[in-house]
Amino acid sequence: MQHRYLVPLRERENCPERWVVRAGGKALCEAEICGDFIEDVIKSRLEGIRTEVFHHLGDQVDFISTLAEGATNPHAVYRIGVDKVVVKGYREVKSWNPEPLFLKHLSGRGPAPRIYAAYSYGETPLGIFVEFVEGYDPGASIYAAALSRAKGEEYSVPSSAEAVAKALGEFHSLMLDCKDPWCAPSSAGRESIESWIKRIRFYLGIIAAHGVSVASLEKLVDRSLKELKSFEGSTVLRTHQDFHFSQTLVTRENRVVIVDFEGEPARPEWASKDLEPAVRDLATLTRALSYIAFLSIAEVFEGDTSKALQALKRGEAAARRVSEWSAAVTELLAKAYVAGAPRRALPAYSTEEVLRLTLPWFVERALYETMYELEYRREMVEVAINTLEQGLPLLLLLAEHTLG
Known part of the structure; x- marks a missing residue:
């Protein structure tokens, strides 16, 4: 590139x-x-x-x-x-x-x-x-909570997690009011869905071209492509694209401020202007927990990512604890978002339904991250893939509460 x-x-x-x-x-x-x-x-x-x-x-x-x-x-x-x-x-x-x-x-x-x-x-x-905004990165406090859980210690979920999800809903409300051509909301048609599908296939193709086995990913992709079609007729808007905890700062007054709006740096330019459902931003936020959860497991093993990957695959105690923790935080984020997000932006109203709609975007984001890691941080490629395959955290939550 x-x-x-x-x-x-x-x-x-x-x-x-x-x-x-x-x-x-x-x-x-x-x-x-x-x-x-x-x-x-x-x-x-x-x-x-x-x-x-x-x-x-x-x-x-x-x-x-x-x-x-x-x-x-x-x-x-x-x-x-x-x-x-x-x-x-x-x-x-x-x-x-x-x-x-x-x-x-x-x-x-x-x-x-x-x-x-x-x-x-x-x-x-x-x-x-x-x-200039004086505040702290909420990702650091959420990571500290994940690490406490990985070690088997007592923990609490920082209030900033819920505040970030509420801020996302407020952001979407403001973007629904945008009238300019670059951001005016619309309804998803077949052309939109075809562009999203093309993007997912593009990411998978790039990953395969680097010699990475994609057999296990293809099943997730096939399911995701089918679920994307359910968005036809839903509201699409100018999303943030790259929303996660460290794109925000939390002030002393507990105000959440988004500090970066450039979008995904490695997204192909032909897809950079795609309008998307609001739940896509929620998916990138929940997907961020995958990295937070994995890195907390790795710290238990003194930074050894190979041992952390094995612990994740084997379902060892630290990995189980963090998986359960990240699933609980995902549910909290979804509830906070649904409670404050504009109804026009949501094609479903229950937490379970919204999480189900988030699934294909969770997979799409993970594939994007894998492609990104292949170019910039090859040592993290296996982490990106395995946290998706092992369900940290969204797939686990869906399997336990809505799919089982």
């Missing part, structure tokens, strides 16, 4: 090594951590770069720090006038990056941060200025 990147650069003395780019015999600095670049963007002083300002920003620009230094996209915190703002730059050139569009529609409402400005080079988004 080929990637193209567009990186704004500035000359700057004492540029931190992490942000140095060497080009043309010079050591240049990625521009987002250069205050003079930020001033030029705000004041539209850069030829070829267009700036849209949505909320007034002051004149004084003071660099504070960087965030998420392991991420591809740079994140820098500034004090601009009286506002504390995150400048997020985009690196990969894609045919479509929905994040600025999401933020313009949602700005400051519900679980979305305020957007101050967006800048682009031609039709290519280069970056955004958004509200």
Whole structure:
């Protein structure tokens, strides 16, 4: 898979090594951590770069720090006038990056941060200025609960889990009100379903092309393709695509804020604009528990993923405990989502029915993750496949409560 990147650069003395780019015999600095670049963007002083300002920003620009230094996209915190703002730059050139569009529609409402400005080079988004949100990653506390259960200790499910599911329902309510062509809700027709099926087959084909055995996956795929057809006539909307706990922050006031709207980074571009049922976002959230559950089992075995995989396959005590825990958390998430989600977004109203409808999307997401791991983290490929085959957690829950 080929990637193209567009990186704004500035000359700057004492540029931190992490942000140095060497080009043309010079050591240049990625521009987002250069205050003079930020001033030029705000004041539209850069030829070829267009700036849209949505909320007034002051004149004084003071660099504070960087965030998420392991991420591809740079994140820098500034004090601009009286506002504390995150400048997020985009690196990969894609045919479509929905994040600025999401933020313009949602700005400051519900679980979305305020957007101050967006800048682009031609039709290519280069970056955004958004509200700085002080909070914690709820994925960390949910992982801690999973680890406690894996060790056989007492545990409680953090309240943030339910809060994240409720925030997802609020997000869907706001997206149902979107009238612009990029996001206007519709009804799923045969063309939509055929595109979803094509995407699943595409993922399975990529996995098989890498020499991975897909015999066990094909049964799950066949069932999923049949169940996707039941969505014909249901409401589809612009979903988040990549919703999981660590795409959010929880503030001291227990407000959940979604901090990333770029969508799935490895989704094929021909499928990037697909409208989908709201339950697809719920599926990616429940699927996130698969990784949390597995990594908690691995930590019991001191990080040895091979031993954790064997424990999962054999149904050893730690794996059983975490499987039961993740099934219970899945049910909690589904109940919280169903209680607050707009009825127009749900083709079913009971928790059991919604979980059943989530099943094909759970499988689709797991196949996407397997494809992603093949490109970026090959050591996690077996984890992605086995957590799907062993039912962590959604398949287990369905087998015990709705299919058996």
